[in-house]
Amino acid sequence: MHFFSLSVAALLLSTASATPHHKRATTLIPKTVFDSTASFEQYFTYNYPWGGTTHNGGARMDKAHVSISPPGTLTLTAQPAKNQPPATHAGKQIPINYLSGAVGAKQHFTVPTGGGLLFSASVLATTTKGTWPAFWLTAVSGWPPEVDMAEWKGSGKISFNTFNTSSSAQTKDVAYPDPGAFHTVKCQLRDNGGGVVQVKYWLDGTEVTTHYGRDYVGKELYL
Numbered sequence: 336m337h338f339f340s341l342s343v344a345a346l347l348l349s350t351a352s353a354t355p356h357h358k359r360a361t362t363l364i365p366k367t368v369f370d371s372t373a374s375f376e377q378y379f380t381y382n383y384p385w386g387g388t389t390h391n392g393g394a395r396m397d398k399a400h401v402s403i404s405p406p407g408t409l410t411l412t413a414q415p416a417k418n419q420p421p422a423t424h425a426g427k428q429i430p431i432n433y434l435s436g437a438v439g440a441k442q443h444f445t446v447p448t449g450g451g452l453l454f455s456a457s458v459l460a461t462t463t464k465g466t467w468p469a470f471w472l473t474a475v476s477g478w479p480p481e482v483d484m485a486e487w488k489g490s491g492k493i494s495f496n497t498f499n500t501s502s503s504a505q506t507k508d509v510a511y512p513d514p515g516a517f518h519t520v521k522c523q524l525r526d527n528g529g530g531v532v533q534v535k536y537w538l539d540g541t542e543v544t545t546h547y548g549r550d551y552v553g554k555e556l557y558l
């Protein structure tokens with residue numbers, strides 16, 4: 336069994352304010368969101384937020400693989416599974432050999448003109464080969480935008496990616512020490528002018544990289 340455990344919070348950063356040195360922020364997802372199943376279910380749905388239990392990998396998402404345990408932490412568990420029907424993605428059949436867990440925020444997130452979004456999470460992520468835990472944003476309508484605020488592709492590294500098109504993405508893979516411990520990730524998206532969003536990524540409080548996403552301002556995102 337492989338585990339992905341996390342706690343999260345999200346803020347809406349203010350648009351240009353009358354008092355320049357005073358930053359205003361609105362809480363979109365409170366830090367207490369995983370304190371109980373009731374609180375979790377207020378903010379999140381089971382499986383993928385666009386509906387459905389499969390995507391582009393070899394696992395089917397299953398509510399039974401999602402738990403609030405211990406309180407304050409969401410835990411997703413992956414396990415081998417037999418006799419699963421294949422998934423279909425982009426016209427291709429993908430064999431399903433695992434059951435796993437996914438959750439999506441009920442609300443959609445949008446970088447407003449002049450404003451931004453800030454996501455933070457504390458994560459315990461497996462780096463076992465074949466696993467792909469991820470904490471990410473993707474377009475509600477069409478694609479991209481996609482911002483991979485953190486993903487682990489079973490290589491032992493942690494990856495941060497921002498897509499302009501499927502063939503044009505900024506990617507940054509860095510060492511991921513001590514996968515057996517919780518790490519913090521933070522991602523800030525800010526209107527940078529001209530429809531471009533500046534995306535900054537942090538790992539354990541250290542800024543890792545800055546990317547820019549074209550035509551990201553005003554686009555609704557799933558978490």
Ligand SMILES: *[C@@H]1O[C@H](CO)[C@@H](O)[C@H](O)[C@H]1NC(C)=O
Pocket residue numbers: 499503504505531547548549
């Ligand atoms: C994506 O678009 C932004 C805005 O035009 C640009 O700054 C960035 O370099 C582009 N990324 C890639 C990988 O070309």
